[in-house]
Amino acid sequence: MKKQILKTPFLEEIINVCSTIYKLGWAENHAGNLSYRMTAQEVEAYIGKEWGGTRKYNLEKPCSKLGNQFFLVTASGSPFRNVRHDPEVHLGIIHLNEKGSTYEIIWGFRDGRQPTSELPTHLLCHHERLQVDPNNRIVLHCHPTYTIAMTFIHNLEQEAFIKTMWSLNSECVLVFPEGIGLLPWMVCGNGQIGWESAMKMKEFRIVLWPHHGIFACGQSTDQALGLIETVEKAAHVYILTEGKTNQCMTDEQIVELAHAFDLKPREGIIEENK
Numbered sequence: 001m002k003k004q005i006l007k008t009p010f011l012e013e014i015i016n017v018c019s020t021i022y023k024l025g026w027a028e029n030h031a032g033n034l035s036y037r038m039t040a041q042e043v044e045a046y047i048g049k050e051w052g053g054t055r056k057y058n059l060e061k062p063c064s065k066l067g068n069q070f071f072l073v074t075a076s077g078s079p080f081r082n083v084r085h086d087p088e089v090h091l092g093i094i095h096l097n098e099k100g101s102t103y104e105i106i107w108g109f110r111d112g113r114q115p116t117s118e119l120p121t122h123l124l125c126h127h128e129r130l131q132v133d134p135n136n137r138i139v140l141h142c143h144p145t146y147t148i149a150m151t152f153i154h155n156l157e158q159e160a161f162i163k164t165m166w167s168l169n170s171e172c173v174l175v176f177p178e179g180i181g182l183l184p185w186m187v188c189g190n191g192q193i194g195w196e197s198a199m200k201m202k203e204f205r206i207v208l209w210p211h212h213g214i215f216a217c218g219q220s221t222d223q224a225l226g227l228i229e230t231v232e233k234a235a236h237v238y239i240l241t242e243g244k245t246n247q248c249m250t251d252e253q254i255v256e257l258a259h260a261f262d263l264k265p266r267e268g269i270i271e272e273n274k
């Protein structure tokens with residue numbers, strides 16, 4: 001390592017995001033995890049060519065396009081509220097081998113900690129998203145309360161869910177014109193849900209896990225968090241109105257809005273656009 005990782009801007013940014021999400025109430029207990037793909041400049045500036053891995057693990061599903069990449073990742077079982085107090089325990093940096101089939105811990109995860117149990121999901125999401133957006137940096141998972149609540153009330157048909165979201169606030173179609181990916185309920189952790197989430201990330205920057213939480217990606221932590229905030233605000237309004245609105249934005253208004261900002265809403269959601 002060339003410099004003290006603890007003093008770097010990207011680490012400070014990740015610590016702040018963890019604290020912010022905790023204060024928003026979206027990361028209770030051990031909930032919430034994130035992964036940040038380091039830039040080539042950050043690797044050059046802070047890692048250099050001389051570093052030693054301490055522990056090495058195989059990836060069940062290799063991520064060939066992530067070969068030789070470095071990720072800052074939250075630790076398994078680490079509450080977001082504690083990240084700030086001891087980053088070297090609750091965060092770590094991993095390096096993937098050339099084939100993207102193994103990774104080794106090169107910093108952090110002190111006291112025997114390991115990366116989040118959702119790491120396979122994170123890496124698969126990065127792998128797929130990078131093919132759509134080569135500048136994608138972050139994958140972020142947390143438990144926004146009203147968004148989760150909405151998955152108990154609204155039907156879980158993806159197109160209908162997107163349409164409701166767009167109709168609840170003018171910001172929605174502007175912030176996520178591509179819509180939201182919605183999975184059926186699945187077992188979380190190291191299983192099929194990771195692959196299914198990654199497939200959704202080819203089309204969407206937001207993926208909802210019903211009765212559980214949200215995944216968002218972006219070119220920065222601000223982008224990913226902004227997506228979640230926008231979804232959560234609309235879901236909050238939906239819950240406050242108990243889904244019984246007398247009026248909301250019409251299809252025509254959604255189209256008018258998108259056109260005014262030169263955006264193309266996802267096809268197949270609203271009548272004029274089908």
Ligand SMILES: [Zn+2]
Nearest residue numbers: 031032212213
């Ligand atoms: Zn979760």
